[in-house]
Each structure stands twice: as structure tokens, then as C-alpha cells.
Amino acid sequence: MFESLSDRLGSVFKKLKGQGKLSEKNIQDGLKEVRLALLEADVHYKVVKTLIAAIKERAVGQEVLESLTPGQQVVKIVNEELTNLMGGANEEINLGGGHPASIMLVGLQGSGKTTTAGKLAVYLRGQGRKPYLVPADVYRPAAIEQLTKIGKELSIPVYPSDTDSKPEKIAELARIKCAQEGCDTMILDTAGRLHIDDELMAELGRIKATTPPSDILLVADAMTGQDAVNMAKAFNDAMDVGGVILTKMDGDARGGAALSIRSITGKPIKFIGTGEKSNAFEAFHPNRMASRILGMGDVMTLIEKAQDAVDVKKAAELEKKLRKSQFTLEDFKDQMVQVRKMGSLEDIMSMIPGMGKSKHLKQLKGSDKEMIKIEAIINSMTLEERRNHTIINGSRRKRIAKGSGATVTDVNQLLKNYTQVMKMMKKINKGGMKKMGRMLGL
Structure with missing residues (x-):
């Protein structure tokens, strides 16, 4: 952005x-x-x-x-x-003031509230909470169905709302059901409008009065620029929101909203949405964002993403295989899957200090598609082929290419690159590490 x-x-x-x-x-x-x-x-x-x-x-x-x-x-x-x-430091979501805790998401239609509800639930689950999704938008077609589907995909329970009920009644009954389900955090997805009006604010006010939330988070589309700032001020004046979630921070907007909201509204940005996937969501840290803007990287966020994505047990097994030169194409695919969990290669590299303005960063724009292609090629191989690439002859290469939607040239290039990596690892294992250690005085 x-x-x-x-x-x-x-x-x-x-x-x-x-x-x-x-x-x-x-x-x-x-x-x-x-x-x-x-x-x-x-x-x-x-x-x-x-x-x-x-x-x-x-x-x-x-x-x-x-x-x-x-x-x-x-x-x-x-x-x-x-x-x-931008606020100095990260301000955490307020989960106090009642059991279960209740988080109320508000905002205009199209800002991404429903998708954000699912992302926030995944984030809170990662923090050890037990989230419960509540669809309270009874006006937008299929809004209830959309959140129910998101909950099912993420294995998070959802309150069975219906369009005949009033939103404030849904919130009231859902809180009881949330406790009965053994959940401790209710996430309320409220209705939005195309613009701010008295009817919308009155409804949100009734929900707030009936089921007092622990925190009210305004979901704002970062792509709208100054409109997002003006909208945040209007919602805060009417609802006294606890913080802001900026969505679509991965877009090509100019980013003024992220730099303006705190000063204009006095309310902190608590989270940002950085993509479409359920894990493309992170706590907002002003110091880290300032470093990104100035091209100084963001090592802490990179470490956190790696900790969430990397399987420690698998990493230890991989180290042993690398030392014994037993790194197979199956292992190669597993590593790519873990890297992709952290986000796009461009995003990952931009968090490394000095890489933010590197000309090589722009060359990574198509790398994620290449990774998907490589994964498809490996998936088209038999288990025996993945574990022993030397048996992949001409006819097998044609079959693999056809099954993955790639070309034989693509398959050949993958096998060539893999072979070169293995040769390099063998050299390192035969004394390269010792030489490197002596050079470093270890």
C-alpha cells in the first residue's frame, strides 16, 4: 500500500x-x-x-x-x-467487562465486516480464546448465510440467526447461546449501509444498549482514503468506538487513512487486514508500520508470522534430512506450503531490513504463481517419484506435465533446480560448514 x-x-x-x-x-x-x-x-x-x-x-x-x-x-x-x-504503541482489543466478552463490528456496507469477523475469530483462537460468530445483518441478502459458511470453513461455531428477528434480540439471545456453547468471545457482525444515516445509528445504539459490548471496532476500507477518516470520525461521534480495523491494506491505495485516523478521531487502529486469506490479519503496531513506510523492514512481524506458520517438529526433521542429503521433492513441497502460509514472497521480503526498496523486490511479483505451479507439478508425481527423482524419465515427465497443467520444460526446470540445490547441500555437508565456521572464528 x-x-x-x-x-x-x-x-x-x-x-x-x-x-x-x-x-x-x-x-x-x-x-x-x-x-x-x-x-x-x-x-x-x-x-x-x-x-x-x-x-x-x-x-x-x-x-x-x-x-x-x-x-x-x-x-x-x-x-x-x-x-x-499513528499512536505510539499497539493497543490491544478490550476483552473485559462481562462473560462472555462481546466484540461489536460496525461500519459501512462493503467495508469487509463479515470477512473481518471470520479473520478476527481466527486471530483470537490463536490467542487461546474460544470465539463465537453472530450474524446480525438481517437486511443484506445472504449476509447470514455468508458468515455461517465462513464459520463452517474455519470450524468456528455460528449463532443460527434468521432474517425475521430484530438485531438487538439476536445479540441478546446469542450471548446466552455463546456461554452455553462453552465459548468466551462473541463477535457480532452488524448491518451496514451505503452511507451513514440516523436509522443505522439508532439500530446500532439499540444493540449496544441491549448487549453492552466489551469493545466496538469500526471496520473501514483503507482503499477509500480520506473518506475512511471522515467515516471513522462520524461513527466515533455517534458510537464512541474503541478502535479501528483497516481492511484491504494489501491494495494499491495511497495509505493516507492509516496515517490520519488516530490524529483525527483519537481512536487507535487495532488491526489491519492484509489479504483475502483467513490468516491475512495482524495487530497494528505503529512503530513497525513506520519502519515499513521508510523501507526499514519489519523483522518482528516476520518472526511472528514464521512462528505461526512453521511446524517446529517438521523443521527439526528437515534439518536432519538436509545434513544427510535426504531432502526429497516431497520435503521441498512441504517447505513451500509453510512459506506460503506466511503470505506472499513480496510481503515477506519487504519485511527484511534493506529489502523494502530493493529492485529485486519488484521481480518477486510473479513468484507466488511460480510456487503454485511448482506445487502442482510435485502433486502430479507419484509418491515414489517425489522420494526418488532419478526415476523420472521422459514418459513420466510428459505425464506429470499433463497432470499439472504445466509444460515438460517446466518439469525439467524444476528437476534441474532441485538437483543443483542438492549438489550445493552436499558440498556444504562435506566441509563447507566447517570452513565457514573457521572463517567466522567459531
């Missing part, structure tokens, strides 16, 4: 770093470009004005002008001020 803003800020900081000694004029010229970049990213003009003033106050002081690395000091200040702008 922040690709354009990151590129613009990157070029500004490159100029500043290249000038060695900075003057007040250099900094002011640089900040003008930063201001323009933020406005083009659809950040609210009042927010930009406040941010630039805060950066300027620090940047023209002694900590920068007398520093041995003034350009880097400016980047450090911008990073810190962006972090403060």
Missing part, C-alpha cells in the same frame, strides 16, 4: 544523506518534499501540517545539525514522529 510514499520519502532521504553537512535550508527543502509526498498519499492536510511542524522543530536543532550523520538523524526523527502520529 505504501509503495509510492516509500519511494518518494526514500529519494528525499537519499538526497539529505548525500549532502554530508546539513543546513537549516537543506532540511526545510527536504521537508517540503516530505510534505508533498504525504499529501499525495492522501494524508489529511491538518495531520501533515502537525507532523511537519514536529519534525522541523527537532530536525533544525542541535541533535541533527551537529551530528556526524545528520541525514540518518533526520530519518530517525521522521520514524519516531510517524510512530507517534
